Amino acid sequence: MLKPKKLYKGDTLAVLSPSWGGPSLFPHIYQQGVSNLRALGFNVVEFPTATADATALYHDPKLRAKDINDAFADASIDGIITTIGGEDSVRILPYIDTELVRNNPKFFMGYSDATTLTTYFNQLGLVSFNGPAVMAGFSQLNAFSESYRNYLTGFLFDAPEAYEMPVFGEYHTGYPSWSDVTNTGRVKEPEINHGPRFIQGSGVCSGQLFGGCVEVLEMMKGTRFWPNADFWNDKVLFLETSEDKPAVGQVRYWLRNYGMLGVFERISGVLVGRPSGYSEAEKAALEETLTTVISREFGQSNLPVVSRLDFGHTDPQLVMPLGIECQIDCNRRQLRLMESAFSDE
Structure with a gap:
């Protein structure tokens, strides 16, 4: 399996919306998630789909796929996190540049509708990550227990060998x-x-x-x-x-x-x-x-x-x-x- 490089504080994460445009409807929830990612030590770059209108995103699967491709192609991007789930990201799969993704393995995390991407990337030979999204998980991070926050930061930054x-x-x-x-x-x-x-x-x-x-x-x-x-x-x-x-x-x-x-x-x-x-x-x-x-x-x-x-x-x-x-x-x-x-x- 092709593993992404270990993450460090100061690394740059791309935030994008491959499914539902939730940030355009609940910007306060989205911005709290971005703020919490930055508080963890990440530099966050918001790609065009991150805050795009939800209706426009629904009608443009190619735009959503372009953000994915662009994030994998950009050497300054160390990892990618989805904003939220949805219900139709399967429609973007035909537009994913498979060679580009395979040749540039990066940390990619999301859950729910992002399953289409995590499972497809895994079939391409990459380790991918089913886990918290910006609006559902990271936005609420400070409401969770200290033991969970320690676990999450340990997973992201310590790259434990076995646990x-x-x-x-x-x-x-x-x-x-x-x-x-x-x-x-x-x-x-x-x-x-x-x-x-x-x-x-x-x-x-x-x-x-x-x-x-x-x-x-x-x-x-x-x-x-x-x-x-x-x-x-x-x-x-x-x-x-x-x-x-x-x-x-x-x-x-x-x-x-x-x-x-x-x-x-x-x-x-x-x-x-x-x-x-x-x-x-x-x-x-x-x-x-x-x-x-x-x-x-x-x-x-x-x-x-x-x-x-x-x-x-x-x-x-x-x-x-x-x-x-x-x-x-x-x-x-x-x-x-x-x-x-x-x-x-």
């Missing part, structure tokens, strides 16, 4: 209305985090991380941007549901499709992010669906499956580096990243 994925004591689901400027940087009341659930599997296994938002991945299936069969060998697939809260029955259909594609026969494990907006009963039903489809319908009862992890559409978020070796230890109930996500160069 156990942390479990944070509390989590937040959603944000107070962004229409109210006084809610800038705020999160909803915390809930107790009881930690991940190892719902099936035993022993120790490992594989390269790959995945993202399950609804977004559905938009890629059947296209030339979907992985070929051999790509799935020994991967650790991670999935999370969006704030749209898809019904458990719908998730069952999507999982069944992975089974029919032969994915569960090839991968090493499945990690599932904490679902946003689900009741405890719905969370339990989702976990039952995971075992029903993977174990009973497709006979993979030994495949490790871990749920309620700290990534996806609840906060704070773990950074999930696609292409990096992840170890699942079902006996000790631990997850470890086994290598640095960054190069030493």
Whole structure:
């Protein structure tokens, strides 16, 4: 895998909008996120799409792709972070300059609809990052616990070689209305985090991380941007549901499709992010669906499956580096990243 160079304070990050033009509608939320990135020590360059009109962005996927291409081509840019998710970034993939991206590996992070880009870049051979966006994650950074802030800065700047994925004591689901400027940087009341659930599997296994938002991945299936069969060998697939809260029955259909594609026969494990907006009963039903489809319908009862992890559409978020070796230890109930996500160069 092509790893991005290690990040340092003073490095320059490009901020851009490959999906929804949220900053044009909620500039106060966006500017708080930019301010927090600068407070971490980054130099932030706002690309044209970062604050472009949301309607104009929707109608111009080529413009959004151009910002991506330009950011990878610009030698002064050390990394790229998306402003927010959305629902149609899949439309920009045909306009991505694949050779340009492959020849200029850089830190690229986003989540939700940015799954189209993180997974595509990973298929091109790059390590990419599923993690906080400017408006959803960095804007609220000061509302999160000190332990999370230490984790995030440590991940970004220390490039640890190997470490156990942390479990944070509390989590937040959603944000107070962004229409109210006084809610800038705020999160909803915390809930107790009881930690991940190892719902099936035993022993120790490992594989390269790959995945993202399950609804977004559905938009890629059947296209030339979907992985070929051999790509799935020994991967650790991670999935999370969006704030749209898809019904458990719908998730069952999507999982069944992975089974029919032969994915569960090839991968090493499945990690599932904490679902946003689900009741405890719905969370339990989702976990039952995971075992029903993977174990009973497709006979993979030994495949490790871990749920309620700290990534996806609840906060704070773990950074999930696609292409990096992840170890699942079902006996000790631990997850470890086994290598640095960054190069030493």
